[in-house]
Amino acid sequence: MSKRISLKSLLLLTATTLFLGGCAGLTGNSFENEAGQAFNADQLPAQEDLPKFSTQKAREGIPEGWSFYRIAPYKKNTIYRLENYQGRTVLSANSKTAASGLAVKLRPRSAQNLWLQWEWKAVGAILQADNADSQRDDAPLRLLVAFDGNKSTLSLKEKLTFEMANLISGQEMPYATVMYIWSGKNAPNTVLNNAHTSRVKMIVVDSGWDNLGEWRKHERDLAADYKLAYGVAPGNVIGIALLTDTDNTKSEVRALYGDIELLRKNVK
Secondary structure (H helix, E strand, C coil), rough: HHHHHHHHHHHHHHCCCHHCHHHCCCCCCCECCCCCCEECCCHCCCCCCCCCCCCCCCCCCCCCCCCCECCCCCCEEEEEEEEEEEEEEEEEEEEEEEEEEEEEEEEEECCCCEEEEEEEEEECCCCCCCCCCCHHHCCCEEEEEEEEEHHHHHHHHHHHHHHHHHHHHHCCCCCCCEEEEEEECCCCCEEEEECCCCCCEEEEEECCCCCCCCCCEEEEEEHHHHHHHHHCCCCCCEEEEEEEEEECCCCEEEEEEEEEEEEEEECC
């Protein structure tokens, strides 16, 4: 693995921790907003619910309740805006050799019986993308779920990775992350490892480009998917983020996100 790819992997992991790392990990002002201005993450409150796009008016800029995160100062920004699309407000993402995302820091809650429900649409394909290859790991649509946990139980290698990420970004990584992706080449329900750490697992929920231009609806059991990815029961859910990125393949894509919701279901 080249140094460039290793650094990018760390930046991707640590940039999202601005909102996903929990209150204890959110310190300093080493991150920037969409305008490139540094701000202090401590001032961001943990929210009870995920703000819906459909209840807001179409406009330029970041949706209310969501916060922009930049992966690295030298990366171009993916452009997010609220659009009136087919009679409702959705979030559009337009990425041209870019990588940045939106996130919500949540009040910690148990992952048991907790489901993530959303819909999204890929308008364009990233033909060169391959999420199993770190040098071509781009996706039109990603949703990240961050989980808390006991970091003292991690291996020495992972502890060193966490320390390196903290040095680079000034933020702590979440204990574990499950990332749902639309993958160009990998089959649905495939679990892919991040190139740099075992503490981020990608689960493919849509695959290929045959369904371009169609709304795809998903409902995922977070505890079950965490066990699928990591083999053990999860800790608390502490944040949600989204990301549309084309920086590795140096390509361009447009995608749409509908409302993203957390649902508590009773088990009979």
